[in-house]
Amino acid sequence: MERNEVLARVQDIFRDVLDDDEIVLSDATTADDIDEWDSLSHIQLIVAIEKAFKVKFTSKEILSWKNIGELIDCLMTRTA
Amino acid sequence: MVVNSYQFWIFFAAVLLPYYTVLRRNSKGQNIWLLVTSYFFYGYANWKSLPLLIAVTIIFYLLGIGIEKQNERNTGKARLLMISGLVLGIGVLFYFKYLGVLIPGATPLLNVIGISFFTFKLLGYVVDTYLGKMSAVRNIIDFGAYVAFFPTILSGPIDRPGEFIPQLERNRNADWDGIAEGFRRVVWGLFLKLCIADRIKAYPDAVFGNVGYHNTTSIILAAILYAIEMYADFAGYSEMAIGVGRIMGFKVRENFLRPFFAQNVSEYWRRWHMSLTSWITDYVYMPLNVAFRGWGKWGLYLATSINVILIGIWHGAQWGYLLFGIWHSLFLILAAALEKNRKTFEKKHKLKGKWYYKTPRRVVTFIIVACGLVIFRTESLSDLTAIVSQCGKGFGPIFTNGLLEIGTLGLFSILLLFFKEMKDENGWSIHFLHSQKTWLRLASMAILFAYVIFAGELKGSSFIYFQF
Structure with a gap:
């Protein structure tokens, strides 16, 4: 899967979980940019992404992401 | 020192x-x-x-x-x-x-x-x-x-x-702007500590120190004043620490953001002792949540409870601190469980931002927080049961001894704090200490400083949080 396809799928998951169709993700997006993205929904997002891509992240991976770009990079290595 | x-x-x-x-x-x-x-x-x-x-x-x-x-x-x-x-x-x-x-x-x-x-x-x-x-x-x-x-x-x-x-x-x-800002925060911190915390502490000390002699009316007043005292003491200290740091050219983390304006307990924790709660969120709560993510809601509730109980016992090994953590965890779990319903309800009735929706929520949150701080204050289970059983005996005439010490100056100082926080919370554009006009800025600072000298308890007492 291409990187921008992964980003688009992750964006759909965000829109679905956070119930907001106007969310647009880029590599630089962080939780500060999206109101509904708090520590509670963060976990729901990760669970939804793991389910959709059929992957299981390690705790270290999840805790070290600084923005969407790093999440996508991690997903790319897992789905390659 | x-x-x-x-x-x-x-x-x-x-x-x-x-x-x-x-x-x-x-x-x-x-x-x-x-x-x-x-x-x-x-x-x-x-x-x-x-x-x-x-x-x-x-x-x-x-x-x-x-x-x-x-x-x-x-x-x-x-x-x-x-x-x-x-x-x-x-x-x-x-x-x-x-x-x-x-x-x-x-x-x-x-x-x-x-x-x-x-x-x-x-x-x-x-x-x-x-x-x-x-x-x-x-x-x-x-x-x-x-x-x-x-x-x-x-x-x-x-x-x-x-x-x-x-x-x-x-x-x-x-950097003169930074140094001036540092001094403003130090003087505001002195105001919180000397004109509010140290001035009103006599009342909760008297009531909770001899709770067996007091009725529910006095206990409620003491609980309200104790919540204000704790806030003014610790926020006052934090303002001074941040101000001293600022004078030396550093931006130290903020510790309080008008906690009594929070509309639920979870929001309160994002506004009270923020440098500790955000630390525990990042280094304990999130790793636990990540580890428990397969357990759905129950994982979240477990992580929340561990998180807030840790905040409690971080203060020390005392029953009161543990019970304080448990007390808050109950309300945090309730808030998390009802969050979706609350948001739907708010959307449906267009309640977000309405004063008649915010005010009662703030009052209820304050009551929960004030009760939590009374629990926090107790040293043993028997202290707490004594307060509860005393409350069961009913209302009565208010105990006035310590109130005379608090007096008009204490009340005026609390009102001043309330006005400043209302102004900051609602973004009213009335400025004194941060006015664009130099004369108004300097005059406000001088008046506040003079007021601290005039109305403050200048005995140089220590801060509650030094024991932790």
Whole structure:
């Protein structure tokens, strides 16, 4: 899967979980940019992404992401 | 040497003089001076604790470099080093703070002040380095100055290495706007401490000190005043620490954001002792949540409970602190469980931002928080049952003895605080201390300072949070 396809799928998951169709993700997006993205929904997002891509992240991976770009990079290595 | 004492200001003037004259173009010199004066300040409070502070600083400095090297080699030893750092930091904290609880009758070799604050700085550092959120600090002077930074070593706010250490690498020239802002915050902190906390404390002390003689009316008033006292005491201290840091050219983490305007308990925790709660959120709550993510809602509830109970017992090994954590965890779980329904309800009835929706929620949150602080204050279960059973005896005439001491000045000071917080919360554009007009800014500052001298309790008492 291409990187921008992964980003688009992750964006759909965000829109679905956070119930907001106007969310647009880029590599630089962080939780500060999206109101509904708090520590509670963060976990729901990760669970939804793991389910959709059929992957299981390690705790270290999840805790070290600084923005969407790093999440996508991690997903790319897992789905390659 | 408390910030509201004359000795502190003599010490601080002696620190600033070389800091902003001979050292002003030399950040390395400034940092060495900062480290030396911080160790002096810490040693002055208790010189016996100083070798421990220096030893853990050196060990964690080396651990940081080791973790980074092992992370680069990807050997898995980085994790081992990080865990040994955690074990060491938590072990030191436990030995000096909780030994008496684990082994009844045992006392640690010495009483280490500020331990709950500096160990958290060190623990956060090894985790951040392990996760690659920051590079290991190579300069041991900078690292030592971060850990021992004298404005915050005794009682916080708990700064994060990733935010604070880059500030040490920059030169701090005398920036007059920053210095003026620092002084404004110090004077506001003095106002909170001397005109509110120290002035009203006599009443809750009198009522809770002899609860068997008081009725529900007096207990309710004492609980309200105690909540205000705790806030004014700790926020007052934090304002002064942040202000002193600002005068030296540093941006220290904020600790309070008008907590009594919170509309639920979860929001309250994002506004009260923020440097501690955000630390626990990042280093305990999130890792637990991530680990428990397969358990759905129950994982969330479990992580929430552990999180807030830890915040409680972080204050010390006392029943009151544990029950305080449990009390808050009940409301946090309730808030999390009902969050979706609440949001749907708000959307449906267009309630968000409406004053008639916000006000009752704020009042209910304040009641929960004030009850929590009464629990926090009790030293044993029997203290708490005494308060509850006394409340069962009903209302009656109010106890007025301590009220005379609080008097008009105390009440006026609380109203002044309330007005400022209303103004800041609602973004009203009336400015005094931050006015664009220089004369108004200076006049407000002078009037506030004069008021502190006139209306403050100038006995130089200590701060509640120094014991933690």
